[in-house]
Amino acid sequence: MRTLDGRYRLEQRIGIGGMSEVWRAHDSVLDRPVAVKLMSPGQEGRDASVERIRTEARAAARLVHPNVASVHDFGTSSTLPGRPLPYIVMELAEGxxxxxxxxxxxxxxxxxxxxxxxxxxxxxxxxxxxxxxxxxxxxxxxxxxxxxxxxxxxxxxxxxxxxxxxxxxxxxxxxxxxxxxxxxxxxxxxxxxxxxxxxxxxxxxxxxxxxxxxxxxxxxxxxxxxxxxxxxxxxxxxxxxxxxxxxxxxxxxxxxxxxxxxxxxxxxxxxxxxxxxxxxxxxxxxxxxxxxxxxxxxxxxxxxxxxxxxxxxxxx
Missing domain, CATH: 1.10.510.10 (Transferase(Phosphotransferase) domain 1)
Incomplete structure (x- = not known):
């Protein structure tokens, strides 16, 4: 079990894809369940890749609609020295x-x-x-x-x-x-x-x-x-x-x-x-x-x- 930025406690992996995996997590600050998507940066340049993912997260966060899973937060977590791992925190859609x-x-x-x-x-x-x-x-x-x-x-x-x-x-x-x-x-x-x-x-x-x-x-x-x-x-x-x-x-x-x-x-x-x-x-x-x-x-x-x-x- 891991905690990202001292806030998001990863509890169970609920999905995996070629460039990312999704975890059920708990937001200890707001005391609520969330979904955390851990994303692998591309190889075209890690800094540029992280910034691209941040831009995409910001775009999705602008969408407020009952049929869209809301985006709550964006961050990076270092798994190895010099290898930032971007993550996006989203609404946990149960179903x-x-x-x-x-x-x-x-x-x-x-x-x-x-x-x-x-x-x-x-x-x-x-x-x-x-x-x-x-x-x-x-x-x-x-x-x-x-x-x-x-x-x-x-x-x-x-x-x-x-x-x-x-x-x-x-x-x-x-x-x-x-x-x-x-x-x-x-x-x-x-x-x-x-x-x-x-x-x-x-x-x-x-x-x-x-x-x-x-x-x-x-x-x-x-x-x-x-x-x-x-x-x-x-x-x-x-x-x-x-x-x-x-x-x-x-x-x-x-x-x-x-x-x-x-x-x-x-x-x-x-x-x-x-x-x-x-x-x-x-x-x-x-x-x-x-x-x-x-x-x-x-x-x-x-x-x-x-x-x-x-x-x-x-x-x-």
Whole structure:
């Protein structure tokens, strides 16, 4: 058992990845459970890597949304002389990941659509702050008693920023990377929407929209042919199937925004989501409107655009 900076007592490792591991910990100052993500600095220069991770933590800390796991703190701990180990302290989201749920097979379409509506609402909050998540996948979606929590903004980046990783290295999970990411184009919110389309497809069918047994086969299949059409799901509204197809479009311009997707998916299951609305309200009215509003209020300002978008699938 270790304590970071005399404050965060590591209790149990609850997740591990290629560049990080996540621990359940206890914050002795505020006497509360937290999640601590220990991150391995890259090899491009440790000082630069630590600063990059600090910048990413600051960006994620700006997001205040019920479907985003909050970032509380950032620090470094020395494991060996001259080797600072960055860590990020986050809200401990109690529940089970979407990946764990999907091991038993596809979700009921109503649950799948509701989960993706909340994921899209979280992305809308990030995109409103100019942040692209870059790693939307079932393992980063936690299903809690209070709803969905989107985790791990560890490789998030400002929208449009050049990819800082070395040539030949793809950042993110290959099955969820948009086509332009495979070509190392700057990350945009449209890349997150491609990942949302894969997430929705997987949640509805229990499989990816590509047939491949290995990562190499997957990347080859993705470059050779488009995603397989979504099979018929009994009861699934046509507009949801259309949104899934549009999210998986090769052309980023054809993909819906996270705000539009959140509203359409929530409408399909009569759910409530929270989305940033200030950009949709005339400046003279902004002082009277909360920056966060529920689905009912969102519909009043977005109804015309949403109706036009869902009523003309042939034009998308």
């Amino acid at each position: 089970e990941t979407l990946a764990a749920h999907l091991r038993a097979g596809p979700l009921d379409w109503r649950i799948a659509v509701r989960v993706c509506a909340e994921v899209s609402a979280a992305l809308a909050a990030a995109h409103a702050h100019g942040i692209v998540h870059r790693d939307v996948k079932p393992a980063n979606v936690m299903l809690t008693p209070a709803g969905v929590k989107v985790l791990d903004f560890g490789i998030a980046t400002p929208a449009g920023a050049p990819d800082p990783t070395p040539d030949g290295l793809l950042v993110g999970t290959p099955a969820y990377l948009a086509p332009e990411q495979l070509d190392r184009a700057p990350a945009t919110p449209a890349a997150d929407m491609y990942a949302l389309g894969v997430l929705l497809y997987y949640s509805l069918t229990g499989r990816l929209p590509y047939q491949a047994g290995t990562t190499t086969q997957l990347l080859g299949a993705r470059r050779r042919r488009p995603p397989e059409p979504l099979p018929e799901v009994p009861g699934l509204p046509a507009e949801v199937a259309g949104l899934c197809a549009d999210c998986l479009a090769d052309d980023p311009a054809r993909r819906p925004t996270s705000l539009m997707a959140a509203l359409l998916l929530a409408e399909a299951v009569d759910a409530r989501v929270y989305v940033p609305m200030l950009q949709s309200v005339p400046p003279r009215q902004r002082e009277a409107v909360s920056p966060w509003t529920d689905r009912a209020a969102a519909e009043q300002t977005q109804a015309a655009a949403l109706t036009d978008w869902s009523a003309a699938p042939a034009e998308r």
